[in-house]
Amino acid sequence: MKKKLQGAGISVPPGNRGELSGSGVVADFEWDGLSNLTITITEKPFIVSCDTVARKIKSFVKECHGS
Template sequence: MGERKLDTEGCQGIKFRNVTPEVFSCMKKKLQTYGIETSPGDFGRLEGNGIVAHFSWDGEANLIIEIKERPSTTYCGQVSGKLKAFMRECQGY
């Protein structure tokens, strides 16, 4: 298995706005389809494909995802770009 990098100095939190319950549910399904398991509920952990992150959704509109670990060959921008793409798909763009 590849090396993983702890992001103590790296990735900033990703903040999403206008995240309805339907969008939040869609986002979790997209992550699971991509091989990333998600904790049940509105906050918890995302883990898979060498990525470990924490997420927190306020139950209404705001979702924050903080990347804690990632493969050493993967940049923060790649991870956040994929998360943003999933969000756009879930919002119907």
Template sequence: MGERKLDSEGCQGIKFKNVTPDIFSCMKKKLQDYGIETSPGNSGILEGNGIVAYFSWDGEANLVIEVQERPLTTYCGQVSGKLRAFLRECHEY
């Protein structure tokens, strides 16, 4: 198992707006397809590929993901970039 870094700088609090119920479901599916398990419901834990994060969606439009752990070889920007790519893909449906 690769080493992981507890995150204390920069990755926490990635915020997304205009996340409808369909987009939220799409994002959870994309995360699962990418190998990241998600808790059921509107809040919980995302875990997989060396990443541990907490997510919270208000049920209407606002999603916050706080990364707690990530692989040492993965930068915060890579994590947020992948999440933003999933969001863009889900907006296209």
């Protein structure tokens, strides 16, 4: 998933927690190394709704075979 994110121009730090950023969106993430991924949106462009960002994140995770 990290390689796919980086391929999409999103900065991803090494490890199981940190900050993602790209396209004006900044989010904190934490992964338990097994199956639980928590993403918290901390910044987004004013004109983009939280719902839109959440939908895009959920869609991306599903593309990577997550739920």
